[in-house]
Amino acid sequence: MIRASALAVLSTLTLAACGQPDSSDNAGSVGRVVATDAVCRPTPNGRQVTGCYLSLISTADDTLVSISSPVAALAQVHEMRMESNMMMMRKLETGLPLPEDQIVTLAPGGNHIMLMGVTEPLKTGDTVPLTLTFATAAPVEVTATVGQPAVGEDHGTH
Template sequence: MFRILLSTCLVACAGLGACSPGTPSGSDTAAVVAVSDALCRPTPVGRQTTGCYLTLTAPADDRLVAVSSPVAGRGQVHESRMESNMMMMRELKDGLPLPAGQAVELKPGGNHIMLLAVTEPLAAGDTVPLTLTFATAAPVEITAPVGQPDLTDSGHASH
């Protein structure tokens, strides 16, 4: 009688274990968003904000939802657009869509990362650690060099 009760317990316990909300079976192949061409502008004299640019390629549909850096009070994902002949920019509250397999360029005059309340002036040659947070994929930490983006037509054509 005792033995029967014991075996029942073992089965019940094993069953509970199998049902627990553990790690998904595919966790060892977690999708990683590829990051390339990262660059942050030097902070303008007397300013504590700057823009960063990079190219993101997500393996599956995702969104860039947050950016942070130890050198800035906060980071935001911005879009730029013309309104009444003025270049306006605003925060993308829902993040930046990253279609699967498509390289999404953040660049001057377009979508970009904005660093606010930068603690120390950033000059060409410095580096900026950035943590990129995505809706689905694991966060990615990168180090972006500081420099002026190449805005010339020839530079753009060479991409």
């Protein structure tokens, strides 16, 4: 489902770009990024961290460099990977690469957004505003729904 909606968005962007006259000498150097299927996990009372997941498509090579949200003191892009037979999580210090025209999915058990210092419990059905900042593309405002992610293998509560 994520792939289908992400591909539909990419197709729309591609068709829109084909019909637009070029107004700059360095066309294509700055792309656009579209985010789809954004969801953040609910937080039980007393818990101040949660994971958020979504899919991104960029029309040019770019990097997701930061995230912010008014519902959390801090938001970071994290990766999860196996090291010495243990699942490890760490911040992606240089950001998340977004190759041109490829779907990049943040999902449980893999790359994801961590919200830390969540100010109020997030309940199923709530929404979470996220601002995604990229190396070259304009920032993208996303409204994530609070709920359980529907896809991917779940490796914990992040």
